[in-house]
Amino acid sequence: MATASVNQTSTFRDIFHDMPPALIKELESLEFTTNYPPEAVLFVEGQAPRGVFMVLRGRVKLSVCSRDGKTLILRIAEPGEVLGISASVSSSAYEATAETLEGAEISFLKRADILRLMHEHNELALWLAESLSHEYSFTCREVRNLMLAESASGKLARFLVESLDKNGSPKQPGRMKLGLTHEEMAQMIGSSRETVTRTLAAFKKQRFVEQNGATFIIHNRMALESMVPA
Numbered sequence: 001m002a003t004a005s006v007n008q009t010s011t012f013r014d015i016f017h018d019m020p021p022a023l024i025k026e027l028e029s030l031e032f033t034t035n036y037p038p039e040a041v042l043f044v045e046g047q048a049p050r051g052v053f054m055v056l057r058g059r060v061k062l063s064v065c066s067r068d069g070k071t072l073i074l075r076i077a078e079p080g081e082v083l084g085i086s087a088s089v090s091s092s093a094y095e096a097t098a099e100t101l102e103g104a105e106i107s108f109l110k111r112a113d114i115l116r117l118m119h120e121h122n123e124l125a126l127w128l129a130e131s132l133s134h135e136y137s138f139t140c141r142e143v144r145n146l147m148l149a150e151s152a153s154g155k156l157a158r159f160l161v162e163s164l165d166k167n168g169s170p171k172q173p174g175r176m177k178l179g180l181t182h183e184e185m186a187q188m189i190g191s192s193r194e195t196v197t198r199t200l201a202a203f204k205k206q207r208f209v210e211q212n213g214a215t216f217i218i219h220n221r222m223a224l225e226s227m228v229p230a
Helices: 021-030 085-090 111-120 122-148 152-167 182-189 193-205 221-225
Strands: 032-036 041-043 051-057 060-065 071-077 097-100 104-110 175-177 209-212 215-218
Touching: 021 104, 021 111, 051 085, 051 111, 071 122, 071 182, 085 111, 085 122, 104 111, 111 122, 152 175, 152 182, 152 193, 152 215, 152 221, 182 193, 193 209
Parallel strands: none
Antiparallel strands: 032 104, 041 097, 051 104, 060 071, 060 097, 175 215, 209 215
8 A cells, every 4th residue: 555755746647556457547547636625524433434545735634533533643644545435335323523634635436336346356346455464463463553652742743753754855854744732742642632742741851852833853863762561
């Protein structure tokens, strides 16, 4: 499954590049591509599945909400990722809510078309199974990280290091653009906005991290890594 960094884009053919040319052509004839503004909702937790969504440009946050209204962001989907596979294949409700973080270009395939092509093309069925396996592994890893990182500082340190690995500038080591509010960062690590603000202030005071708007500069990665449980 193809992925791209926050500053890159993907194409429909990039995502399905391993498929036979005839299947790619058929998929292209069935897809719908739409440009969405920031904060546009693609699907809602508990909603009956309509199909799958391919992120071509921009980022999409996937979140779940508890009965008492608390929100946890499961992950941020980047260009090249496909959303809603599990619900579409299993005929179950969407497990999370998908909302654009910024202007995004999204391609859509109807559930009925996906199921039909799965029966007709083993390559697509295998690709979807592999994608589900990746999603499951990622979810297990994130749950493990949340449980093992007992302190808020450990959780935030892990989040910053992993974000740097994923979105860091190759030309400017240690520099990355997050584009997330303190509230959204709190929802990523299962904490509160106040705790994230206080912890970030401590990191800045210790010169571990510098922040200029949406841009973060990691000055002391080793110090952050030392807070993360092995």
